[in-house]
Amino acid sequence: xxxxxxxxxLRGSRKxxxxxxxxxxxxSTLVAxxxxxxxINLAHEPTFLEFARNPEELEQxxxxxxxxxxxxxxxxxxxxxxxxxxxSILDRGGEPRFYLTGSSARKLRRGHxxxxxxxxxxxxxxxxxxxxxxxxxxxxxxxSTGTLPGIYVDPDRSSRVKTLxxxxxxxxxxxxxxxxxxxxxxxxxxxxxxxxxCAGSFLDLSKLASEAGIARQSAVRFFEIxxxxxxxxxxxxxxxxxxxxxxxxxxxxxxxTGVLNGVMGNFExxxxxxGDLMEHLVFNQIVHTASSLDQDIRVSSFRTEHxxxxxxxxxTRKDTWAVEVKASKSIGRHDLRxxxxxxxxxxxxxxxxxxxxxxxxxxxxxxxxxxxQVGFERMGL
Numbered sequence: 001x002x003x004x005x006x007x008x009x010l011r012g013s014r015k016x017x018x019x020x021x022x023x024x025x026x027x028s029t030l031v032a033x034x035x036x037x038x039x040i041n042l043a044h045e046p047t048f049l050e051f052a053r054n055p056e057e058l059e060q061x062x063x064x065x066x067x068x069x070x071x072x073x074x075x076x077x078x079x080x081x082x083x084x085x086x087x088s089i090l091d092r093g094g095e096p097r098f099y100l101t102g103s104s105a106r107k108l109r110r111g112h113x114x115x116x117x118x119x120x121x122x123x124x125x126x127x128x129x130x131x132x133x134x135x136x137x138x139x140x141x142x143x144s145t146g147t148l149p150g151i152y153v154d155p156d157r158s159s160r161v162k163t164l165x166x167x168x169x170x171x172x173x174x175x176x177x178x179x180x181x182x183x184x185x186x187x188x189x190x191x192x193x194x195x196x197x198c199a200g201s202f203l204d205l206s207k208l209a210s211e212a213g214i215a216r217q218s219a220v221r222f223f224e225i226x227x228x229x230x231x232x233x234x235x236x237x238x239x240x241x242x243x244x245x246x247x248x249x250x251x252x253x254x255x256x257t258g259v260l261n262g263v264m265g266n267f268e269x270x271x272x273x274x275g276d277l278m279e280h281l282v283f284n285q286i287v288h289t290a291s292s293l294d295q296d297i298r299v300s301s302f303r304t305e306h307x308x309x310x311x312x313x314x315x316t317r318k319d320t321w322a323v324e325v326k327a328s329k330s331i332g333r334h335d336l337r338x339x340x341x342x343x344x345x346x347x348x349x350x351x352x353x354x355x356x357x358x359x360x361x362x363x364x365x366x367x368x369x370x371x372x373q374v375g376f377e378r379m380g381l
Contacts, residue, residue, distance in 0.1 A: 002149060004030050005132050005292035006125055013121055016090060016098040018076075021125035022230040022255050023171065026149040027101040028074050030125060036072035036099055038062075043075040051079055058085050068096045077102040090119045104175065104229050126288030127256050128152055131381065135373045139357065143269040143277045146258020147284075164262035168192065175229055187214045191222045195232070195252075196263040200276045202249040203234070231255060233287060238300035238313045251301050253283045278327035279311055282355055282372060286314060286323075289381045308341035314379065321351040321379050329358040331369045339367055353378065 007030060010017060021027050032039070038061070042048045051057045062068060076082060086098055098120070102108055127147040130137045137147065145151060145160040154160050172192070177185050191212040198208060209219035226232040233255060237248030254260035257280050261267045269277050283299065290297035296317060302310040312323040322342045326335060331354055339352040354364075355372035362369040370378060 001029075002128060002132055002153070004125070005129070005289075006030065006123060006294070007033060009294055010034060010123065014097075015118075016086075016100070016120045018100045018102065018120050018122045019125055020102055020122065020230065022259075023103050023175070024148045024150060024167070025125050025127055027103075027125050029149070031072050031074070031099045031101055034070070034072075034099060036070040037066075037068045037096070038070075039072045039074070041074045042078045048078055051082065055081075055085070058082060059089070062089070062096065070099060071096045072099040072101075074101050075103070076100045077104040077108050080108050083108070087119065123294060124291040126284065126291055129285050129289045129292055130373045130376055131289055132292065135377060137373060139281075139372070140269070142281055143257055143274065144261065144267045146256040146261070148256055148258060151258060160258070161262075161267050164258045164267070165265070167259055167262045171229075171231070176225065184214070184218065187212065187218060188222050188225070190214070191219060192226070193263060195223070195226065196254065196260055199232070199254050199260055200251060200279055203252050204249070231259070233283075235283065235312065236298075236300045238302040238310075253280050255284060255288075257281050257284070274327040278357070279325050282323070282325045283312060285376065286312065286381060289376065290316075293381075302338070302342050302345075304341060304345070308338045310338040310342045313342070316380070319351060319380070320346070321353060322346075323375075323379075324354045325372075326354060326356040328356055331356055331358070331362070331364065333364060336365060336367050340365075351379065 004026065010030070011034065019027050019031060040047060040058075040061070042051065054060075062071065073082065086100070090098070100120070128137070128149055129147070141152070145157065145164060151160045151163055154163070172185060172189055176188060191208065191214060194208050194212045205219045205223060206216055208223070209216040212219065214222070223232070227234070231254060232252050234250040234252050236250045239248060254263070257277050260280060266273070286299055287297065298315040300313045300315070302313050302322070310322045311325045314321040314323055322339050324335065324339055335354060339354070343350065343352060352367045353375050354367060354369040355375040356369060357372070359371055361371070361374060368375070368378070
């Protein structure tokens, strides 16, 4: 079993915790490794129905004569009202501590529960990242079938493809239809496929609505669902002012290249797709690595009105890095244009790096050109 970077943080915490992440990122497995005294799986339908019928079910189970120091509730978003009960229990002080997992921030936000600040620490878990694999992540496999833990370790590529091909159907059935997040499931399904086809580009909801054959208002709501269920994430446009950032169009990315390919029904990182897939891989590795280390980070994109672009601007508490991603094994001076323009625009010292598929480290006109996993180490990721 691959040890997740977040495990050490969770083991060291003395607080109750909420672990959020998309389906199949390994949340249940990670929390199970903490060996909770009691596990309640709300994905199990009979268990879910028992708790749905009886608002006092949790307190009654905890009231049984046994020493419960830690209690694990899996898929808490299925019954967000339980958070009110958990808050009441935590307010009394003492044990037990709660381990909560969920795949939909939307359901939790709308569950009318208000966990007290300081009572519950929230963490995010994504797919596997390079640092968890000693910088030996299989790039070709990651571009094709992604890095979801159970899928990445499957040695049979055809099995990985089959699992990912069913991910979309499972997501629509269990996350969207079962939770009644979208009444027009057919329209949402079309929108999901169009959103996948345009992933990595600048967000244009009018265009997505038109291509999916739905109203723009529906497209706005459907995209919010994709964000709230942690399937997509934005990279806001970089600007010096907060106000300016908000008015510019963001880019957006699916949380895993394998899931993106599964929605598209195409698992080949062919020459016409490998550039977009490589950007997806790097973006996700950045944000998921930061989550695994519980680091605050901001990832944005940079584009001037004259056409100079940088794929990602990575801002941490200490550093700012301009990152250009190239799905190539050779880099020329023309590939550095956007990085140079950003350094002029930024007006202060920042790191600039090209992450590429080559194996040789280079320095071209003061800019580091690095194999992408070496680059992550250099940036502290």
